[in-house]
Amino acid sequence: MDNQLQTSERFKPPKTRRDFLGLLAAWSAIAAFVMAILGAFRLPMPSVFPESDSRAKLGKPKQFTVGAQTYFAKQRLWLYRDEAGFHALSSVCTHLGCIAERLDDGQFSCPCHGSKFDEAGRVKGGPAPKGLIWVELSVSPEGWLVADTLKEVTPGTKLLA
Ligand code: FES
Structure with missing residues (x-):
């Protein structure tokens, strides 16, 4: 079973440059989305009075x-x-x-x-x-x-x- 999991494609590190860039783009999109949500929650709080x-x-x-x-x-x-x-x-x-x-x-x-x-x-x-x-x-x-x-x-x- 362990051996079967380790050989699964899902758990293998990216092999090609294209895979790496794809993962980088996905994580960048997720990070941008999270920052946008945090910014939206901060909007009602004025930073200047x-x-x-x-x-x-x-x-x-x-x-x-x-x-x-x-x-x-x-x-x-x-x-x-x-x-x-x-x-x-x-x-x-x-x-x-x-x-x-x-x-x-x-x-x-x-x-x-x-x-x-x-x-x-x-x-x-x-x-x-x-x-x-x-x-x-x-x-x-x-x-x-x-x-x-x-x-x-x-x-x-x-x-x-
Ligand atoms: S600023 Fe235009 S007349 Fe005073």
């Missing part, structure tokens, strides 16, 4: 006096404090994403295609389809003023802090 970088501490509210207008280059936003509270305007142009420059009179001008925005971010001219985004502000449990650049609030919304 976009919100983790969208929140930024801007400082303690008392750091900003009434009338303060502060630019945060990394977050690309202007923080304003007036008698009614805090608000933040994104300086990212709503046309194609260039950074709109704030002019001396408080209005904004985009250097790329010439969009103009008033001091509240409303479109005054140019190709921009909508006004500058008012960014959500909140106060953290530790008392920090926090901006979330991925969250938009209705223009005119102020944070009392």
Whole structure:
């Protein structure tokens, strides 16, 4: 019986180059299939959490006096404090994403295609389809003023802090 098994064609090593390449192709196909299945199971798990970088501490509210207008280059936003509270305007142009420059009179001008925005971010001219985004502000449990650049609030919304 043992002898019969050893002499079976099935258990003999491949003899020809063609047999070897055939086995190699079969194992490669199996390995590719297994990797594809593993990849498909991994798809629902995000490897990047976009919100983790969208929140930024801007400082303690008392750091900003009434009338303060502060630019945060990394977050690309202007923080304003007036008698009614805090608000933040994104300086990212709503046309194609260039950074709109704030002019001396408080209005904004985009250097790329010439969009103009008033001091509240409303479109005054140019190709921009909508006004500058008012960014959500909140106060953290530790008392920090926090901006979330991925969250938009209705223009005119102020944070009392
Ligand atoms: S990107 Fe600002 S006007 Fe085009």
